[in-house]
Amino acid sequence: xxxxxxxxxxxxxxxxxxxxxxxxxxxxxxxxxxxxxxxxxxxxxxxxxxxxxxxxxxxxxxxxxxxxxxxxxxxxxxxxxxxxxxxxxxxxxxxxxxxxxxxxxxxxxxxxxxxxxx
Numbered sequence: 001x002x003x004x005x006x007x008x009x010x011x012x013x014x015x016x017x018x019x020x021x022x023x024x025x026x027x028x029x030x031x032x033x034x035x036x037x038x039x040x041x042x043x044x045x046x047x048x049x050x051x052x053x054x055x056x057x058x059x060x061x062x063x064x065x066x067x068x069x070x071x072x073x074x075x076x077x078x079x080x081x082x083x084x085x086x087x088x089x090x091x092x093x094x095x096x097x098x099x100x101x102x103x104x105x106x107x108x109x110x111x112x113x114x115x116x117x118x
Contacts, residue, residue, distance in 0.1 A: 077098060077100070078108055078112070080098060081094055081098060081100075081105060081108050081109065082109075082112055082117060082118065084097060084098070085109055085118065086118075091105050091106050091109070
């Protein structure tokens, strides 16, 4: 019985020593996970940076596209649209007389209503 106990104790000590000097697989996996998370963070940062640049470009394009300032010809066209509307003509009839699309006539009249001109 004593021999069996001594053999088991020896095996336990041997396994304990081997566990200290053996390769730590968990540490290796943990390092790989850390490396992967760092690369994901870096890629996310780059994507956010690119999206921000694209948003700024889109915003500047929207500002540039708002249209040229109204010229005297445009204001004459707007005043003629307003006078035709006051005469009771429909959007389609105003569009035919001013050679403008019906949608543009509608937008001009809506802006005039908002400004209190009609």
